[in-house]
Amino acid sequence: MLTDLEKRSIDEIRSQYETGAAAIVEALRVIQDARGWVSDDSLRDLADYLDLSPSYLESLATFYSMIFRRPVGRHVIMVCDSVCCWMDGAEDLVAHIGERLGIGLGETTADGRFTLLPVVCLGACDQSPAMLVDWQLHGPVSPDDLAGILALYP
Ligand code: FES
Incomplete structure (x- = not known):
């Protein structure tokens, strides 16, 4: 579940773009900055919030090597x-x-x-x-x- 703070940050990013899809990478970074990485649950929650398919988000998250899909160190x-x-x-x-x-x-x-x-x-x-x-x-x-x-x- 996205936190209120994450939702506010994502809303702000989204307001700068015409579509939710354009904001995906930055929105993933919001989650990663808050949680250290992007879990499957987080990715699904973000997909719901942006009204996009989880598989689409997954493809982008996997493409960008700077989005961590597994836990990382400090x-x-x-x-x-x-x-x-x-x-x-x-x-x-x-x-x-x-x-x-x-x-x-x-x-x-x-x-x-x-x-x-x-x-x-x-x-x-x-x-x-x-x-x-x-x-x-x-x-x-x-x-x-x-x-x-x-x-x-x-
Ligand atoms: S090849 Fe460009 S920074 Fe390493």
């Missing part, structure tokens, strides 16, 4: 795996993060602190290899930078 690290970052060492960066945190892509640390995910080009190719932590851009990131960056997210 902080989400998204490492760009597109061409520029890949050429500049993204694979190595993921390996170092994984080694430091003891997780692989798609996994969450046992203490629930971090989730590590791949993401497509962040539009920061001039800062490759780039990554987001909780939507904050870091780049270029070298393995030597990791300890300092991760320490920013307790």
Whole structure:
């Protein structure tokens, strides 16, 4: 069930568009920001609220890698795996993060602190290899930078 606060935020977003469909991604973000991720129940509730089919919302939610359809840790690290970052060492960066945190892509640390995910080009190719932590851009990131960056997210 959507909360009153979520409904108000979604109404405000919806008022900026001609159709409910145009507001879907931002509405999903409202839920994700409030709950950390978008569960099947939340997705169905949002579909009801926007008067759209759950399968349509599901297709969009699955398409956008920044909509989390599974629970995530307190902080989400998204490492760009597109061409520029890949050429500049993204694979190595993921390996170092994984080694430091003891997780692989798609996994969450046992203490629930971090989730590590791949993401497509962040539009920061001039800062490759780039990554987001909780939507904050870091780049270029070298393995030597990791300890300092991760320490920013307790
Ligand atoms: S390829 Fe990584 S930010 Fe563009």
